[in-house]
Structures are given as structure tokens and as C-alpha cells.
Amino acid sequence: MGKPVFSNRWKIGILVLLGVLLLFYPKMVGRYWAFVLILAGCYFLGALGYNILVGLAGQVSFGQAAFFGIGAYASSLLMLRLNVPAWAAVLLAGFLAGFIAYPIGIPALKISGHYLALVTLAFSEGIVVIFREWVSMTEGPYGLRVPTGTFGPWVLKGEPLYYFVLVIIVMLAITAHNITRSRIGRAFKAIRDGEVAASSLGINLMNYKAIAFALSGFYTGVGGALLALATGCLMPWDFDFRLTVALLGMVVVGGLRSTILGSALGAVLLTYFPEWTGKLLEVKELMFGLLLLFCFLFLRGGIVGGLISLKNKMQNTKIGAKLFET
Amino acid sequence: MAMLEVQNLSISFGGLRAVSHFDLAVERGEIRGLIGPNGSGKTTLFNIITGFYPPSEGTVHFQGEDVTRLKPHQIAAKGITRTFQNVQIFSGMSVVENLQVGHHMSIKTNLLGAAFATGRITGQEKRSLRKAEELLRRIGLEELSARPAGSLPFGQQRKVEVLRAVAMEPKLLLLDEPTSGLSVSEKDEMAQFMKWLREEFSITILLVEHDVRLVARVADYITAMDFGQKIAEGRPEEVLSDRKVLEAYIGAEKSSGSN
Numbered sequence: 001m002g003k004p005v006f007s008n009r010w011k012i013g014i015l016v017l018l019g020v021l022l023l024f025y026p027k028m029v030g031r032y033w034a035f036v037l038i039l040a041g042c043y044f045l046g047a048l049g050y051n052i053l054v055g056l057a058g059q060v061s062f063g064q065a066a067f068f069g070i071g072a073y074a075s076s077l078l079m080l081r082l083n084v085p086a087w088a089a090v091l092l093a094g095f096l097a098g099f100i101a102y103p104i105g106i107p108a109l110k111i112s113g114h115y116l117a118l119v120t121l122a123f124s125e126g127i128v129v130i131f132r133e134w135v136s137m138t139e140g141p142y143g144l145r146v147p148t149g150t151f152g153p154w155v156l157k158g159e160p161l162y163y164f165v166l167v168i169i170v171m172l173a174i175t176a177h178n179i180t181r182s183r184i185g186r187a188f189k190a191i192r193d194g195e196v197a198a199s200s201l202g203i204n205l206m207n208y209k210a211i212a213f214a215l216s217g218f219y220t221g222v223g224g225a226l227l228a229l230a231t232g233c234l235m236p237w238d239f240d241f242r243l244t245v246a247l248l249g250m251v252v253v254g255g256l257r258s259t260i261l262g263s264a265l266g267a268v269l270l271t272y273f274p275e276w277t278g279k280l281l282e283v284k285e286l287m288f289g290l291l292l293l294f295c296f297l298f299l300r301g302g303i304v305g306g307l308i309s310l311k312n313k314m315q316n317t318k319i320g321a322k323l324f325e326t
Numbered sequence: 327m328a329m330l331e332v333q334n335l336s337i338s339f340g341g342l343r344a345v346s347h348f349d350l351a352v353e354r355g356e357i358r359g360l361i362g363p364n365g366s367g368k369t370t371l372f373n374i375i376t377g378f379y380p381p382s383e384g385t386v387h388f389q390g391e392d393v394t395r396l397k398p399h400q401i402a403a404k405g406i407t408r409t410f411q412n413v414q415i416f417s418g419m420s421v422v423e424n425l426q427v428g429h430h431m432s433i434k435t436n437l438l439g440a441a442f443a444t445g446r447i448t449g450q451e452k453r454s455l456r457k458a459e460e461l462l463r464r465i466g467l468e469e470l471s472a473r474p475a476g477s478l479p480f481g482q483q484r485k486v487e488v489l490r491a492v493a494m495e496p497k498l499l500l501l502d503e504p505t506s507g508l509s510v511s512e513k514d515e516m517a518q519f520m521k522w523l524r525e526e527f528s529i530t531i532l533l534v535e536h537d538v539r540l541v542a543r544v545a546d547y548i549t550a551m552d553f554g555q556k557i558a559e560g561r562p563e564e565v566l567s568d569r570k571v572l573e574a575y576i577g578a579e580k581s582s583g584s585n
Contacts (some may be wrong), residue, residue, distance in 0.1 A: 175441035182440035182447065183426075183433045183454075186419070190427045193416035197487075200376055200493055202402035202431040211437065257418065 026162050034162050038230050039157030040171045040271035045223030047241075047250040048176055049216040049265040054248075055256035056180060057212035058192025059108055063120030063218055064247050066127040069239030071221030072228040073138055076146040086149025086156055090168065090225040098214040099219025105210030126245065131236035144234040157231060165226050172219060173260055177213070180259050188212055220247075228318040246270065249288065253295050262304040268300060269303070327353040327390050329530055330375070330498055335384035336554075337374060344370040346554040348384070352498070357524060357531045359545030359562070361538060363574055368534045369411060369553040372500050373457060375532075375552055376408050377401040388498070405497035409504060411534075417476025421467070421486055424475050425458035428493025461489055464526075465519070468532045481512040486521070492523060498530045499523070507526075513537060517544050542566055550574070 004102075026034035032311035050064045050204025072176055075093035078084040084092065104123065108116055132140050154160035179185050187208045199205050273288070299306045328351035335348040345367045352358045360368050373379045375386055377398040385394045388404055396404070416424050433454055439447045462468045467485065470478065475486055484504060491499055501520070505513040517540055523529050537540045541548060542562040550558040550565050552574040557564045565571055 083491055092411065100530050178443040179437070179440045182443075182451065184436050184437065184440050186423060186427050187430060189423070190416050190430075193418050194414045196378070196398075197410065197414035198427070199398035200402055200408050201427055201490070202399050202407075203427075204397075204399045215437075 007172065022166060022284045028158050028319030031158055033070075034159070035230070036271060037268075037273055038162055038165050038229065040268045041165050042223045042227035042230060043078065043250060043271055044264050044267035045169060045172060045226065046220045046247045047254065047267045048173070048225065048260065049218065049220030050247045051251045051256065051259050051263045052180075052188070052219065053212055054251060055262070056185065056192065056259050057188035057209065058119075059105075059209060059212060060113060060117045061104075061120040061213075061216075062241070062244055062248075063104070063122075063238045064119045064216070065241065065243035066124035067101055067217040067220040068224035068227070068234075068243060068247070069127060069131060069223030070100060070217075071241070072234055073144065073224075074221070075225035076144055076228045076234060077137065079147050079149060080144075086151055086164075086229060087168075089149070090222055090229070093225040094218045094222035097224070098216075098218030101212050101217025102214040105213035106206060106211045108213070121211055121241070121244075125241065126239050128236050131234075138234075139235070140236065146228045146234060148231045148232070149229050154299065159238065161230060165230070168226065171220060173264075175220065176215075177260055183242035184208075194254065249292055251294060251302075254307075255304030257301055258304035262302050265303045328352055329356075329389060331385075331387040331534070332371075333385050333387070335371070335374060335386065337370060337379055337381045337383075338513050345374065345381070348551075348554065348556060350549060350556075352530060352532055354497075355524065355528060356529055356547065357520065357533060357545050359541035359548040360532060360534045360551065361536075361541055361565075361571075362551035362557075366551040366574070368551055369502055370554075371426065371533075371551075372408060372534065373528065374501055375401075376391070376406060376500060383555040402494065402496075405495075406500065407491045407494050407496045407498075408500035409484075409491055409502055411502045411506065413480070413483050413487050415475045415478075415483045415487050415490075417474065419475055420472050421475050421478070422462065422471040423454065424460045424486055424490045425461060426454050428490045428495075429454040429457065431494070440572060442463065456510060458493060461493060481508050484508065484512075484516070488516075488519070488523075492527060492529070495527070495530060498532065501531060501533045501535075503534050503536060513540055520544050525539050538566060 025037060029225050046064065046068050049067065053061050071093040075089040076097045078089040078092060079086060104120065111119065126137070131138050134140065151164055154164070156164050176287060187198065187203045190201070190203055191205060191208055195205055200319040250266035250270050251263060252266070253269060254264065255262030270288070272311070273291070295302060301308065330352040332348060332350040335345055336343065337345045348371065360371070362368055374381050377396050377400065378384065380395055385392060387393065388406060391404070393401060393404055416427060433450045435447050435450070451531070459468060459471055462471055465485065467482070470482065475483065476485065488501065488504060505516045508516060520531060520533070521544060524531060533541065533545060543576070545562055547560065548562050548565040549556060550568065550571045552570070557570040558568040559573060
């Protein structure tokens, strides 16, 4: 738990393997599947932001799509109207989403549960209305064309885009990992597990709830900004309640108690899922529903939670004890 | 002036006066027992002192400073913390992490420092981890360090809750029925533990406790409450033989036996 980042050889081995795989992935599978992984990466950041709020800090929110949309529109408009370079536009869009999310944490002090869910949902749908109606800025229902970004000599399409997204995601995942292990991450978890006890140990509830929302907005906003770069076109309704449900699905399937790994597995699985079931288009949503139901019923901790309990069970056997020696 | 000075404190819920014109003075280094039948206002008093309820009347001074209307986290910053009647452990965190939450105020981390895990921050984190593990070792719970706190048996959860409060290095610790639900031997351990806390960390303790014999053993002085008012105060043997106290207890037992 509080141990240093890489406490055992297994983790290092798996990370190195994963790193090599990600590095050569576009060469191995070609453009299309590399693009699918880019999308999964963008949703990963969306889910990561959501997981920080819901899984780590225990706050209810149904407005995550708004932060994704704010990130997407803000970075695109910065590039389009102000010629801000892509990398800066992505980061600035993330900060803007975080800045807008911050004050939502303040009512969270007074209202919680269902009411907070409704407030965040209303906020989110309101943002969609702004995207749709502010035509002079966002092109509204006509769709906003996102300029192709550049980074130094590289045009951000295909492989360069893949590596651009990969680097940003890895850097952000590391920062998120560090934050969850700092006193800030512990304060989030303390608020999740018991607000009253948390405050009696000196944790300022209002402050930390607002920080949780801001961080959540930031990561999700960067995800949206990267998605805009990848897809090249934004429609207001891409960021309505359905996106929130999709992101929540990723968080639940991956694992609420595993901020980074869980969000990543959930995002990858649910992004690839429709690709695999593509031929069965009509049953796609049914399959999604069944998958969620399965997780609620049998896999409460999501994939990561399931793996951990499997590991605990195997440790009690002879082979398992050797395998998981630490 | 005493370390903790409660003066003329009152609070009402609806028409009910839960605490009424209550005075209390606790000296530094003291273990003070607070007894009284159920519903006599002990926990309410705790909730006022620790900032969860604003009193309708009266003041709370800590080390000469008026802390009456501060928020719970501000009260904690002054050096007062508490445990809860129904254990409030962070069940999703490991035992050692629970204790580390107690270090929240002594670690100085801003968001950027945390995100980039700067050297200063990692140093503080390591020290915090070492200190928390050391505290567990001293009480003989080191092998529980990595266990999820929610998976511990009840008695150990109580201990972890108290240790978490101790990790904050408070000057004044309010314990709300720390032995309720514990077995006889666990109660003994908890009594030893409280004395140990005072000797090792020179923490002043205000203790709400139902087990009258246990209070008599650990407390230097006892204050007895009934219907939100002080009915007796003094050395344990004096208070426990006080007629009003006996009446309050016997009366309460009669009525609680009927429901």
C-alpha cells in the first residue's frame, strides 16, 4: 500500500513488457487498430478522472461527460482560433476543465448522494446545450472541424499521433499514481471511507472535495482534448449523458478501487468490445448491459478486484505461494 | 487556566436541552472520565468540543484560546482529536495507511509536489510510513500493517482507531466509549493502553465510558452527567459513591430494562 512504486520484480517485468508492447504496437497491428488504441487511451483518461472522483474520493457524479466535452472543445478552439500548438492546447484545455470542475466540489459539501448526482447531471446537460447553441463559437449542430495538430516536425496523424497520445497518457498516469499515494490521495480515501473521522484528523472536507473534482476534471478534460485531435470532428451530442454512462461502465468494469490499472483495463476492454462484436451491431448495447450486470453481480471490484481476490485465493495453495512470492 | 475550559455550554435539539449550562475544566496530563446514563449528553458534549455541533450558548477554550465555533478540521489543527462510539475506521485503507491519515497535517504536500513526487515529498512520505509502522510495532500490531482495516476483528479496529488519533500527536484526545463491544480481556488491554498513551506521549485524555469500574481504574477525576447537566465531579471513589450518581444510574437501568 504505502510501499515504494516498484516494490517487486513482477511489477517491473510486467511494466517493461507492456512498455515494449505499446511502443511497437502500431508496427504490429497497423493503422486501424493503433487508432482504436488511441481512442481507448483517450477514454482511459476520461475514466481515470471519473475513478479519482468516484472510486478514490467517493463522490457521486453524473456529469463526467461535460469535462470530456469541455476539454475537447476548448483545445480545438484554442488551436483553431488562437493557433495554440497542439500540446499546449491539450494541457490548457485540461486545466480549464479542472478549473470549471473545482467549484462543483463546493456544493458537494452540503449535498451528497442522489442530490449531488442530479446537480452534476444538470450541469453536464447544460454544457451540452452550450455546445449546441453557441453556434458562432462551436459550430453547434454543424460540427466543429478540428485542425490537425503538429508537434515539431511531426504532423499528428497516424503513428506520430499514437506516440504523442502515448507520451501524454504515460506522464499523466504517473502523476495520478503519485497523487494517489501522497497525503492527498489518502485524504480522498479517508473522505470516501468516513467524512466525520477524516475531518476530526484535520482534513478540510470542502477543500479536498473541490480538489478531487478539479483533478477529475483535469484528467478527463485532457482525455477529451486528445480525442478531439484523434477524431477531427466534434458534435455536441457526443458529450451527453451516454458518454458519462460509457465512462462509468469502464470504471466499474475495470475496478473502482484501482484508480489507474482499473481505469485502463476498463477503457481498453470497453473500447475494443464493440470492435469485436461489430458484426452483431444490434446486440452491442445489450452486450454492454450484460457485461455491466455481470460485474455488478459477480465482480464487484471489477477486473482488478477479481484478479486480487484470485491472487489471494491462489496464495493459499502451494503453487500460488511460489508464484506470488514477494 | 486549565487546558480545556468549557463554560456554561448549552445546546438544544428541538425542545430538548441535550447539554445545559455545562462547565468542565480538564488539566494538562489528566485522564478525565465522563460518565452518565445513556442520553445524558456525553457524546453531544464531545460533538460540540470537536466542532461538529455549534452550541447555542457558552464557550470552549483550549489552551487559553476560544475554539467555540471552529470547524472540526480547525479543531484538529489546534491539537484536539477524537474517536467515535461506533468505530469510524477507514475500512478501504490498510492499517498503516489509516495511521498515516493521522499525519495529514504534519506532511506538507501541495498538488504539484505530489504529482511529480519531488524529493522533499517522498522524504516526508517515507518518514510518515516509518513512524506509522513504528507506532504499530510498539503496540505489537506490526503484522497487521498491510491488512485492509475493514477486515480486522472489532477489537483491533478499535485499537487502530485510537492509534490513528495518536498518530496525529494530539494534545487532547477525546475517547468516546473506547471499550464498548470489547471482551473483558480486551477492556483490560484498552485500560493499560490509555495509561501508556499518557505516559509515552503525554496526551491529555477525556474519556466517555460506561464501564464504571474501568473508569475508576484509569481516570484521575470523574465528571458525572445526567440530563445534560453536571451532577457530580471529583475523585473516582467520591463520584461513584455519590447519591445523585447512583440514582441516575439505577434510575436509568430501570427504564432501560423496560424497553
